Amino acid sequence: MSRHDARIRWGILSTGHIASVLTRDLALLPDEAEVVAVGSRSLDKAQRFAAEHQIPRAYGSYAELAADPEVDVIYVASTHNDHLGSARLCLEAGKAVLVEKPLTVSATETEELIELAGEQGLFLMEALWSRTNPLLRQAAQIVQSGELGAIRHVNASFGFAFRGDESHRLLDPDQAGGAIFDLGVYPVHGVNLFLGEPSELYGFGTLAPTGVEAHAAALLTFAATESRPPATASIACSLEADLPFRLEVLCTDGSLRFDNFLLPSELTLTRGIGPDANKETLVTQWPGGGYTFEIGEVNRCLRAGELESPLVPWRDTLAVARTLDRWLLSIFPPLDPELVD
Template identity: 40%
Template sequence: MNWGILAPGHIARKFAEDLQYVPGARIAAVGSRSLDRALAFAEEFGVEKAYGSYEELVADPKVDVIYVASPHSEHYEHTLLCLNAGKPLLCEKAFALQTQQVREMTTLAKEKGLFLMEAIWSRFHPAILQTLEIVQSGQIGEVVHVQADFGFKAEYDVTKRLFNRDLAGGSLYDIGLYPLFISKLLLGIPDEIKAVGTLTETGVDMNCSMALRYASGATASLFSTFAAKTDTTCTIYGSKGQLFIQSRFHETTGLTFYPEEAMPQSISTERKGWGYAYEAEHVQDCIRQGLTESPLLPHAFSIELMESLVEIRRQIGVVYPGDEK
C-alpha cells in the first residue's frame, strides 16, 4: 500500500521509520509547503515523489492513503483536502480543534466512502491491548480510579508550536490527550469533569489538571505539563488489585499486576520500533476491508474525546482561533 506523507516534521519521520515493520507498506510521495523540506525528506527515506504543496500530494494517483502530520490547527483543513481528493487517511491527534470540525470530518468520510481515523497510536500498542484485556477479564475487579500523567520540560519559546495559540499549542492537546485517552478507553464518557490549568502569556496551558467522575462511580486524576518531567505512568486501581502501566505508559513495554492477596506479576510486552507500525498496519487492514472507520477506534470515540477536550479547554480558559464560530 502506497503512503503519502503530508507535512514531513518530527512525528512524520518516526512514522516513516516504522513503516518498515508494516507488511506491504511503502512511502510513495511526500508533500510540504516547502519543496526543499519535501526533497530532504524524500532523500532521507528513499521516496520517489516530493511535492512543494499538499494539493499536489493528494492529487498523486499512486498514493493509496495519506498520513497527516501537520500541527493540530491544520488537521481539519488537511483532512477535508484529502477526503475531497478521494484519499483515505490517518490524521494525527488531536483530530481537530472543535467538536463540530470532527463531526464534519467523519461525516464527509462516510459520505465519500473513505477511511478516516485519528492517529491515537497507543490504542494499537500491545501493552494497551493487554491492559484492556486484563481489565475486561475482571482480574483487578471493578475499576475504582485511574491515575495518569504526561509531562516533559519544554523550552519556553513563544515562537514554537507548543506555545503558539494559533497552532493550537498547550499541554492538553499535545500530551494531555494521552491520559484522557486511557481514562476514556477504560471508563467511557465522564459524567463530570473538573479542570484547572496554568496558562502562559500566549494563552495556552503550561499545566492542566483534570478530575473526572463516571456513572459507574469510578473517578480519574489526570495531569499534563510542559514545565517538568513527570513519571508518565498510569495506575488502574481496582476492587481486587492494581495494574501499573510503566513509563512512558502510552508506549510502554511493561506492566505490573498487583493482585490483592498475591505477589506482583511483571508482564513484558512487545514494541516494534517507535510503536507507530501497529496503527499503520491496522489502517491498511481497514482500507482493504472497505471500512470507513476503525472498529477499535471508531469515529464516535474521537467525537466524544474531542467533546471532553473542548470542555476542559473551556474550564481552564484556553481559546483557539475559530472557537467563537
C-alpha cells in the first residue's frame, strides 16, 4: 500500500490507557495521519473512546474495525495474550498493523505473525517506541562508528513497585502478565540494539502470588564477531522495586548512558577512559507523549510501501522474542528437561 498524497488513516483496536496516549499523539500529526475508527469488544466503550478523541466511527467488535475499508493501518493495543489473534485478524483483512509490545507472547507466535505479514504483503511492526527515538538511534550510530572502541558490556533495567490489586492485568497469568512481557522487553530490546541476540542467557526470577514473575534479572553473553570481541550484558525488570530506567553501553574507549532510555531526553556520552575522558551531553525534545516518532515511522513505511521498519526490523523482533522465551524458561523450567530443544 502506498498513500503518498493523503493522510494515513488509522484504526485503534482496544480502548485502554496506551490506546488513548497513542491516539492523542496521532492528533499532533494532522498533516500526515488521522484516526478514523476505533474498535472494542464493547460498543459502549468504543463509543465513549470515539467521543473523547473525536473519532468518526466506533465498532463493537474487532472484526468490524478490521473490515472497515477506510482504514489503512490498525494499532493493536489489547492485552498481551490477545496480540496474536487480533493482529492476525487485521492482517487477514488486508490491514497494515502496529502491535503494542511485545509483538506476541512467544517466539513461535511471533514467527507465525511475521510469516503471515510477509505472505500477505502487509506492513507489520512491534510498537517499541524507544527504538524510534532519535537520541537512541544516534547512540546506536555512535557505537557502530567505532569511535568508542569495542563494546564490552551493556546494562539495562526498568522497574517500578506495583501496588495494585492481584486481579490487574500486570499480575494476571491469563492475560500474559508478569514483569518480563511488560517491562523486561525494553531492556532486552535495548541490549539487542547494540549487541544483537545473546549466545547464552543465565536468568533468575521471583514470583508474585498469582504465579507470574514479579522480579527478574539475567546475564547475557555474546560470542565474538568480525567487528567486536566477546561481550556481556545484564538486564533486570521488576514489579516489586523502583529500578532505574537506565541503559549503559560500556566500551574500550568510552561509554554512553541514558538515565531514562524509554523516553530519552538526554544522552551522556563519554569519550576516552580515566581522568582524561571527555563528557558531553546530547539532548532532544519530543511533542506529546513521545509516540510521534513511532507514528511517523509507520506513516513513512506505508507511504514507501515497506513491509517492515529498519528501526524495528522483523529479525530483531524475532530475536528479542527468542530471548524473552529463554529468560522465562530460566524462571519457569519445564517439568520434563527433554522438552527443551
